Amino acid sequence: MSVYMPLDCDGFAAALADYLEGDAPDAVRAAVEAHAEECAECGALLADLQAIPVQAAALPALTPSRDLWSGIAERIDARVLPLERPAARTIVPARRSWARPAVAAAALVVATAGITYVATRARYEEMPAATASLPARSTAPESVTSPRQQVAVVTPPPSQAGGNGGTTMDPAGAQRTVERTPAVVAPSDRAPSGAAQLVRREARRGDADSVMSATEPLYDREILKLRTIMKSRRSMLDPKTVAVLEQSIAVIDSAIAQSRSALAKDPASGFLANQLNHSLEKKVELLRTAAMLPART
C-alpha cells in the first residue's frame, strides 16, 4: 500500500482497512486520524466503522422457533444399541504364494470336519435315549461346545471377552463356555448390539431356530424405530443420498428374504441363522448411519 501524506479522501479510504485492523504503521495511523478530524464525511465513516464491531459483539442470542431436543434425542437414541466394528483386515503379502492354497486347504478340512461332525452329532441326538446316554468318551471332553454352537456362535472381539461372556478354564482344566450378565449398553462404538449379544447367548444355549425366534423381534423393533426416524428426516437429506440408502436397503431386504426362505426349509441350520442375523445387523447398521447423517448430505 502506498499512501501519500497528508491524506486526501481517496488515500484515507485506501488506508482505512489497515487502520481498523491495527496493521497500519504509526505514520499512517496519525495521517488517517488527522484526515478524519478535518473531513466530516470521512470522520463519520470512521466513527461508523468503529461502532459496527461494538454493536455486533453486543447482539443478543437468538432462540430457535421450537424445542430442538426431541429431534436430537431421537437421533442419539438410535445409538442405544451400537454395532461392533469389523475387525481390521490383514493383508497377506503376495510373494507368499503357497499361503493361499494352504489356507484354502485348511479351511476345507475344517469345513468338512465341521459338516461331518454336525451330521454325526445330529444323528446321535436322534438316537434313542438309551444310546444317547452312553458315557462320553474320554477323547471328547464334555466342555466342547455343540456343533451347532460352533457354527452359530460369533466369536466376540477381544474387548468383549472379559465382559459379556467368554471362555474360561475350570479347576479340572476343562474348557467351558460361561454365561455372564450382559453389560449395560453404553453409547460408545465398542459394544456389540443387543441383538448380536442375544444371538450369541441363544446360540450357546440352543438351536438356530430358537436363536432367530428370540432375536428377530428385537431386530424388528430396532428397524421399525430407525425406519420412523429415517422417514421423519427424509426431507432433510439429499435426494441422491436417500436414493442410495433405499437401494442399499432393498439389496439387504432381498438377502433377508432369501435367508428367511432358506431357514424356513431348514430351521436347524446355524449357518442360515447366522446369515439372517448378519443381514439384519447390516440393515440396522445402515439405518442407524442414515439416522445419524447430518441434514442435506
Added chain:
Amino acid sequence: MTAVALPEPMTAPTPSYVADPDVALAAAGDRRAFERLYRQHVTRVFSLCVRMVIDRTRAEELTQDVFVRAWEKLHLFRGESAFGTWLHRMTVNVVLNARKSEGRNRSRFEDDDEGDGVDLLPSRPLAPGDRMDLEAAIAKLPPGARRVFTLHDVEGYKHEEIAEMLGVTSGATKAQLHRARLLLREALNR
C-alpha cells in the same frame, strides 16, 4: 505477633471438564446431563448457525446436527478449552462442512462471494428514515462477507483462525471483513 502472608498455593487451572460435571457425565453416556448441556448452549449455537446461513429452518437443522455430532465426539473432549468453546468450534465446522456439501450441488452461476476481491461501495450520505437494524443488515450481506463478519465481529474469532476454518488467507478475511462493514454501514444508513 505479625501476620505472615503465606504464598498462594500453586494450583493448576481447573479444566472445564472437571468444572462442569455435566460434561463428564455426558461423556460417560448420561443423556440427561447432555440434555442439560444442550439447554445451556442451544441459543448460542443456534445464533451462530442462523447468522451464518440466515435461513432459520436450516439453522435449526444444523443446530441439531451440531448436538448429535457433539454427542458422538464428546469422548474426545479433553477439557483443554471450555466446553462452550469446543462446541462453538464444532458449530463452525458443521456449518462450513454443510456449506461445502451444498456447494457441490449448487449451480456455478450462484455467486458465493468467495473471492478475496473487495468491491468497495462508494460511501453514501446519511439518509434519514428507513433504517435497518444490524441483525437484518447482516442477513443482507453476501455469504462470504457475512461468514467472516459473523465469525470476527460477532463471535470474536481472530483472522488467522477464520482463515484456517475457511481455507483462505488472513488477508482475504480482512478484505471480506472490511467489505462487510462498509456494506453494513450503507444498509444501516440508507
